[in-house]
Amino acid sequence: xxxLNQSPQSMFIxxxxxxxxxxxxxxxxxxxxxxxxxxxxxxxxxxALYKAGELTSNGRLTAQFGTTRKDSFLNxxxxxxxxxxxxFCAGPYNNNDMRxxxxxxxxxxx
Amino acid sequence: xxxxxxxxxxxxxxTGQRVxxxxxxxxGDLSVYWYQQSLDQGLQFLIHYYxxxxxxxxxxxxxxxxxxxxxLHSELNLSSLELGDSALYFCASSVARTGIGxxxxxxxxxxxVL
Numbered sequence: 304x305x306x307l308n309q310s311p312q313s314m315f316i317x318x319x320x321x322x323x324x325x326x327x328x329x330x331x332x333x334x335x336x337x338x339x340x341x342x343x344x345x346x347x348x349x350x351a352l353y354k355a356g357e358l359t360s361n362g363r364l365t366a367q368f369g370t371t372r373k374d375s376f377l378n379x380x381x382x383x384x385x386x387x388x389x390x391f392c393a394g395p396y397n398n399n400d401m402r403x404x405x406x407x408x409x410x411x412x413x
Numbered sequence: 414x415x416x417x418x419x420x421x422x423x424x425x426x427x428t429g430q431r432v433x434x435x436x437x438x439x440x441g442d443l444s445v446y447w448y449q450q451s452l453d454q455g456l457q458f459l460i461h462y463y464x465x466x467x468x469x470x471x472x473x474x475x476x477x478x479x480x481x482x483x484x485l486h487s488e489l490n491l492s493s494l495e496l497g498d499s500a501l502y503f504c505a506s507s508v509a510r511t512g513i514g515x516x517x518x519x520x521x522x523x524x525x526v527l
Contacts, residue, residue: 336515345415345503345518346456391456393516400469401446401505401516405455 309392309404317412322379324407326392335375336393336401337366346391346403350377382411416440419504419519427527431492434522438485438506444468445487446516447479450501462487463510494526 309326316322326335334353338346350361352368352375359366365378379386389406396402416439426432438445447459458471462481473479476494481487491498501523505516 343520345417345505345520346516347415347518348515351515396458397469400458400461400471402458403448403456 307392307394307402307404309407311407312405313408313410315410315412316382318382318384320382322382322386322409323376324378324390325374325376326404327374328394329373331372332375332394333372334395335366335368337364337375337377338391338393338403340389340391340406342388349390379409382409384411384413387411415517415519417504417506417517417519419502419522421522422520423523423525425525425527426494428494428496430494430526431490432494432524434489434491434502434504434524436487436489436504436506436519438487438504439517442506442508442517443485444507444509445481445485446505446507447473447487447489448503448505450503450521451497452500456503459489468510491524496526499524499526 306329336351337349340346350366355372356370357368363380367376389408391406392404418437420435443464445462448456459473460479461469465481476492479489501521503521505518507514507516
């Protein structure tokens with residue numbers, strides 16, 4: 304079945320560093336979404352991508368919809384302590400449900 | 414505040430028992446999704462309802478069932494509980510009928526099975 308592979312699984316970085324994470328799919332997606340989950344909370348949408356090649360920013364976050372439509376990337380610039388959390392990529396599966404990657408757990412050291 | 418309400422927030426029960434988790438979607442959203450998140454795991458899709466009808470099933474156990482009522486709230490029923498069912502259960506809602514669109518998540522119901 305359709306799978307989302309997200310990497311890296313975890314990252315430990317220093318405050319101020321930039322972060323990159325990515326997600327690949329076994330099949331073509333028409334939509335890529337990036338969510339963040341703070342500890343003890345539900346995931347919250349960060350960025351939505353709807354077109355191949357699309358590059359979208361939200362503050363210090365930038366995400367790209369890969370041109371093959373099988374991958375997406377999320378970059379965080381100049382990380383701060385509140386960036387800590389789990390970042391999930393997500394995409395529609397069979398147009399009837401949203402599937403999520405396993406997540407990238409980000410730790411930011413002050 | 415996402416506008417999605419889940420109750421209870423915490424639930425502790427014993428193996429073999431049955432529990433019901435409740436979700437009220439955002440006003441105007443017709444789609445409700447249920448996800449299970451075990452410790453340090455990703456979000457596993459369980460089931461999707463749209464306007465009272467089941468739209469898609471994921472890896473939902475036969476011991477689990479769900480429904481969406483005419484007022485659009487949804488309930489997830491978990492029966493014959495096992496230790497491995499301990500997890501965070503999230504409900505999410507969306508205005509979209511299909512799986513394309515922003516999902517708004519509740520804060521989750523944390524189930525502990527002892």
